[in-house]
Amino acid sequence: LAKTTQPISMDSYEGQEVNITCSHNNIATNDYITWYQQFPSQGPRFIIQGYKTKVTNEVASLFIPADRKSSTLSLPRVSLSDTAVYYCLVGLAGYSTLTFGKGTMLLVSP
């Protein structure tokens, strides 16, 4: 399983765009990149998943460079409710297990 490295914490203000970068230098050819959000005392929530280039949905964008050794989760115009821990995971398509790293604690202030 590819190991991921993320910043331990990030601070932002309401209305700003937040970019969280994850390094996964030994990502395998068939690995997908998935991001989850977790609030205290709740289960993680799926945010976005991608394999290459750019993926966008209603809540976030995921940028993946050509070498796929890193990825960036972009949250446009964050609000206080985006304060949470964000996890980056990589895994083989259909692979049974996900390994959670320490995640990035995002704190959004007024």
Add this chain to the structure above:
Amino acid sequence: GAVVSQHPSWVICKSGTSVKIECRSLDFQATTMFWYRQFPKQSLMLMATSNEGSKATYEQGVEKDKFLINHASLTLSTLTVTSAHPEDSSFYICSARAARGGAGEQYFGPGTRLTVT
């Protein structure tokens, strides 16, 4: 879509008793479900992988006789913590994999807070 529920959401039990936690996929069938444990201010740790109709696969260091997992149907998996002790107090989270294209992303339940007194 892709909703996973857990019951109960929290439970308090006395040391030495057993507790059962249910995990249900409400709007999809899940051939595989996963059980995680999360201690305060720590990340999720995978305990076991539960496949419908077969024995669960436990991660290294997880006692299979203590944490009994039953995946009896495509929408229900249960985790029973037997002879619970205070050190078993934790946040237990299940997930179910929706195998629809892509990488079969996992959808997580809301978690169950277990406190053993």
